[in-house]
Amino acid sequence: MNLFSRICPCCNTKEIHIHTHYKTQAHGPRTIYHCANCGIYFSETVETPLAGLKTPVSRIITILKARTDGMGLNATARTFSVSKKSVIDWEKRLGELKPTLMLYTMLHEFIHQDIEGDELYTKVAKNVAPSVSEGWTIVLMEQASGFLWELHCGRRNQQLFEKALTCLAQVIEKTGSLNLLTDGERRYSNLLFEICHDLILSGRPGRPKRRLRKGVRVRLKNKGSQKRPGRKRQKYQAPIPEHPETQHDVTEQTIHANHVEAFNASIRRRNAAFRRKTNTYAKSRKDLQRTLDVYWLVHNFVRVHFTTKMVPAVHLGILSVGISWPQLLTIRYAV
Ligand SMILES: [Zn+2]
Structure with missing residues (x-):
C-alpha cells in the first residue's frame, strides 16, 4: 500500500x-x-480531502494548523474570516483519512511495544457529572515513539473500553511482545483478557486454562489499598494470568515512565475543547471526536514529537519521513 x-x-x-x-x-x-x-x-x-474544494490549499492548511495548535472554532472563524461551517467541513474531510492511515499502519509488524492506557476528561455541551459526561477520551500511546493507537471519546462505559481494546487486540496481532501499562482501571485488563487469550492444553482432564495471549503482559499501577501487615506493598500488579511462555519482562523503568501525562498537557494546549476552565468546549461528542481524529492524524504522521524530536510514525518505523500538510490533503481515501 x-x-x-x-x-x-x-x-x-x-x-x-x-x-x-x-x-x-x-x-x-x-x-x-x-x-x-x-x-x-x-x-x-x-477521493482525496481536497476533492471539489475551491479554497486555496495554503489557506486551508494555515487554518487547520491554527486549529490543531489550540485555536477554538469561534476564534478561528473570526481571525481568518472563514465560516465555521467551512472549518468543520475541512476537519471532517481530514478526519476521514483516519481509517486509511490506520489500515496503512496495521500492514506493518512490530517487534516490541510498551503501551500506556489512560483516560482524559473534558466537558461536552454542558457541565454534567463526570459519570454521565461524554467527554471521556481513552488514550493508548506507545511509549518510545509517542504513537497514539487510540483516541476515542464518549461516556466512560464498557463500550468505550471495548472499542479501545479491540484496537489494541489488532495491534497485538502485529506485535511480537507487548506490555500494557494502565492506571487502576481494571476494565482494560479484564476486557483484554476476554478478547485476547490463549487456551493452555495441559493434557490433563478438565477445562483448559485461559491465559493472556503469548507475548503480552499487563501491569496496573496500584494506588494504595494494598497494604497488608508484614508485607511490602507492591507498586504494581499483574491483574490477569499470563502465558507461561511469555519471555520478556516488564522493567521498573517502563512501568514508572509516564508519557501519557506529558501528552495530556499537550492535548490541553493544542485542542481547544480540552482547555480547562473555559467555555470553548465541544458542543457534542461527535464534534469532540472530529477534533480528536484530526489530532490523531497530525500528532502521529505530521508533527515532530516534542521529546523524541521525531514524527511518531517515523519513530515507529512505518514511514521514512513525516507526511507534510500538502501531502496529507492529497492522500486518497482507501476505506
Ligand atoms: Zn480504471
Missing part, C-alpha cells in the same frame, strides 16, 4: 497516464489522468 501512488479510482489499476493539465483559479495547475483499462478520466484530487 503506497499512500501517495495514483491509481484508477474505478478499477484500481496503476496503468494510468496523464491526459491533460488544467489551471484552477486558486490551486494552480491540476492534472487529469486517463485509465487505459476502463477508459475513465479523473482529476488528481478525486
Whole structure:
C-alpha cells in the first residue's frame, strides 16, 4: 500500500497516464489522468480531502494548523474570516483519512511495544457529572515513539473500553511482545483478557486454562489499598494470568515512565475543547471526536514529537519521513 501512488479510482489499476493539465483559479495547475483499462478520466484530487474544494490549499492548511495548535472554532472563524461551517467541513474531510492511515499502519509488524492506557476528561455541551459526561477520551500511546493507537471519546462505559481494546487486540496481532501499562482501571485488563487469550492444553482432564495471549503482559499501577501487615506493598500488579511462555519482562523503568501525562498537557494546549476552565468546549461528542481524529492524524504522521524530536510514525518505523500538510490533503481515501 503506497499512500501517495495514483491509481484508477474505478478499477484500481496503476496503468494510468496523464491526459491533460488544467489551471484552477486558486490551486494552480491540476492534472487529469486517463485509465487505459476502463477508459475513465479523473482529476488528481478525486477521493482525496481536497476533492471539489475551491479554497486555496495554503489557506486551508494555515487554518487547520491554527486549529490543531489550540485555536477554538469561534476564534478561528473570526481571525481568518472563514465560516465555521467551512472549518468543520475541512476537519471532517481530514478526519476521514483516519481509517486509511490506520489500515496503512496495521500492514506493518512490530517487534516490541510498551503501551500506556489512560483516560482524559473534558466537558461536552454542558457541565454534567463526570459519570454521565461524554467527554471521556481513552488514550493508548506507545511509549518510545509517542504513537497514539487510540483516541476515542464518549461516556466512560464498557463500550468505550471495548472499542479501545479491540484496537489494541489488532495491534497485538502485529506485535511480537507487548506490555500494557494502565492506571487502576481494571476494565482494560479484564476486557483484554476476554478478547485476547490463549487456551493452555495441559493434557490433563478438565477445562483448559485461559491465559493472556503469548507475548503480552499487563501491569496496573496500584494506588494504595494494598497494604497488608508484614508485607511490602507492591507498586504494581499483574491483574490477569499470563502465558507461561511469555519471555520478556516488564522493567521498573517502563512501568514508572509516564508519557501519557506529558501528552495530556499537550492535548490541553493544542485542542481547544480540552482547555480547562473555559467555555470553548465541544458542543457534542461527535464534534469532540472530529477534533480528536484530526489530532490523531497530525500528532502521529505530521508533527515532530516534542521529546523524541521525531514524527511518531517515523519513530515507529512505518514511514521514512513525516507526511507534510500538502501531502496529507492529497492522500486518497482507501476505506
Ligand atoms: Zn480504471
